[in-house]
Every structure is written in C-alpha cells, then in structure tokens.
Amino acid sequence: MFELKLEKKELPFAMAEEIKNLRTGITFSGADIKAILFTSSTPNEGKSTISLELARSFAELGKKVVYLDCDLRKSIFNCKIREGKIVSGLSHYLTGQSKIEDIIYENDPGDDDVKFYVIPSGPSSNSPTELLSSDLFDKLLEKLREDYDMVIVDAPPLGSVVDASIVSSKVDGTVIVVEAGNINYKAIQKVRDKLDASGAKILGVVLNKVDKSRKSYGYYKYGKDYGYGYGYGKG
Secondary structure, eight states: EEEEOOOOOOOHHHHHHHHHHHHHHHHOOOTTOOOOEEEEETTTTSSHHHHHHHHHHHHTTTEEEEEEEEESSSSSSGGGGGEEEOOOOOHHHHHSSSSSSGEEEEEEOOHHHHOOOEEEEEEESSHHHHHSSHHHHHHHHHHHHHHEEEEEEEEEOOTOHHHOOOHTTTEEEEEEEEEEETHHHHHHHHHHHHHHHTTTEEEHHHHHHOOSSSSEEEEEEEEOOOOOOOSSSSS
C-alpha cells in the first residue's frame, strides 16, 4: 500500500467542536450508516475540507476510515498532499487500469495526525457520469463497506453537475454543505430535489462559514475570527 502525508492544519476551536458534533450526529443516524456522501450547491463552500476533517475525526475514535474522492472533474485533493505521490486513483480503477488495492493510500500520521485511508480521484475524466454509474463503482463501494468502519465520499457540487446525484443513490446517506450568507434558498432546494429524485437518504445540512458573532447569518468573510456553524436535520 502506498503512503501519503496529508496537510493537517490546527482547526479553530469552534470548527473542531462542530466537526465533533457532526460526527456525533452521523453516529446517531443509525448503525447501518457507513457510506456517507458530501455535496454542495456550488464550488468553494468547504465541502472537501469538512469531509476530510470528518474522516480524520472518526479515525481519532479508532475507526477504520477511508476518504473517497469522487470528483473526477476538478478535484482539489492534490492540494492537501504534503509528501508522497499519487500513482493510481479512482479513474484508473473505473477504466480497468488498476485494481482496488492499487488505489488505496494510507495517510502517514507522523506525530501530528491519525491514520486513515484515502482514495484519490486520479486524472480527470471525459465521462465521469458513466464511470460513476458503472458496476465497477458499485463493487468498489461494496468492498469498502466490508473493509472499513466509515466511508466518507466527497462528490462534486450538485448544483453544477449530476455526479453527486448518481452516487447518492448508492451510499447510505447524504449531507449537504451550505455556505452561510452566500447560497440562496432556491439553489439549496434544487439540490435537495435532485437528491430526492435519485432516492437519496438526506441526513442533514452543514451550515459552513457562519459568523457566530452576528445574530443572523448575514454577510461574512474570512478573517482571524473564523466562523463555523453546523445545522443538522432535514430541511
């Protein structure tokens, strides 16, 4: 098995606590909830960061966790790598070029991290919808459910492409990440409707980048007073 050393930043206290709250909420969603998909309406809402930090958080409890990057169009996972090289990824497996064991990497925890596993997306594909609809992808999810306690699936924004809708029908639950003060209700409603149409089980919503110093979720921007919020439940 190949090794990668992933970037690990010290999270603001509020965000670290809300990631734990998210972990608890998912845990109490049911013992049969193992494979969980994260999507959003648009890019840059923090979906990939939240899903990767959640994988790390479950690993801190001693769970065997794998993070699966299903963004076969424009993945940002490479930006998270500090050391190591991706040889094969999900797109290699789905096109018959690699076996499952060839695309699973172990996060080298070192002194400041925990051990968990990752499957990078690999090179971008011209036919991601077809690949994610394939029997090979179904077999991969089945194998990961057997071998891991938790499977965290990072999918592209559903407001942009249909990939997340396809994958959501194959996993045990879906979480929608919403950037506070930046995404309108109609956009979120469209994402929800697409997931409902695919037969997805929507576990809830993560409200990200919340300015907790304000009474309302209004205008917010990054700064030293980083804010993070979490809202769980259908809606």
